[in-house]
Amino acid sequence: MKKLLVANRGEIAVRIMRSATEAGIATVAVHAEDDAGSLHVREADEAIPLAGAGTAAYLSIEELIAAAQRAGADAIHPGYGFLSENARFARACAATGIVFVGPEPETLDLFGDKARSRAHARLCGAALPEGTDEPVTIEEARAFFDRLGNGAAVMLKAIAGGGGRGMRPVERREDLDAAFARCAAEAESSFGSGALYIERLLPHARHIEVQVVGDGSGAVAHLWDRECSLQRARQKIVEWAPADALPPATRSALLDAAVRMASEARLRSLATVEFLVASDGDDWAFIEVNPRLQVEHTVTEEVTGLDLVRLQLAISDGATLADLGLEQASVPAPRGCALQVRVNMETMTADGARPAAGTIVRFAQPGGVAFASIRSDARDIAPACAMIPCSPN
Incomplete structure (x- = not known):
């Protein structure tokens, strides 16, 4: 892999470019018309404009493929959101000889269909609601x-x-x-x-997720767990790793179930397997698999010392888990704990609820903070806020 186009913007684009640069890979940014002055554009070795403004500019598969070809990029990293779980995008990359830094299209098809994902989990012996x-x-x-x-x-x-x-x-x-x-x-x-x-509905359940990595051969390792039980309207607000106060038997069951599901799917790259755990810590059930880099990957990195983006790049370039020293027995146990806090910009009523549908909310600026990822290394804080347009309601 010589040159990587990052098909995203904001903090995740900057994050991916940092690991690519450290790996000796040249980087290419793409940007909508209204993102020309964004940090990710300045951080890249070169930048290519996309037609249009806002999020729609980052959703054109044809234009992203054309930008990669124009730049001579041999790989594309989708980041998270946008086209990161889009099997058609992964297939388009393969058809033009460009490496898609993520799972195979068939894996994206499987886990992108939540009903098929449930059926797969059942076949793998996982508990389900x-x-x-x-x-x-x-x-x-x-x-x-x-x-x-x-x-x-x-x-x-x-x-x-x-x-x-x-x-x-x-x-x-x-x-x-x-x-x-x-x-x-x-x-x-x-x-x-x-x-x-x-x-x-399982009320009062904790939300636990397991980070897994695979090389496409069926070899899969877990990189331990995270907790994201503090949420607002089903949006994660605080993430921490590792999950605290989990009974050892429950943790072991979750880790085993996650690895089994990923292995049976021949996962290549990263995925996060998510579970609900009863408040007593004993009963648990599978929710879904997200076959991509997660926003909250940073807390796993902090407690394991592993660069997850660097792992993605290496696996997409043909490395196996054995090559990377990531067979399960070699995966480091979590050291300490790490916390990620997101800033959720919204207007609330006096009792903490959201305004009624149709309420017009006006912001002083046309953009709003999507989230802030706070890490222990001060150099990471500067690019940690991604600005995106806010909906008027």
């Missing part, structure tokens, strides 16, 4: 809710979902129809598909 492995109609959702009995609640989820979008808890049967319609509309807007599945 009671729910469906196929898209449901509103009639089927009503029937599922009714079967659960009094006092139960459900979670509606987008089949193609991620990032907390296209999800809604429903605690009262009479709220199901409206929630289903809103959830489907949000999923259609965010992912191009309004298909939903339904699960029993």
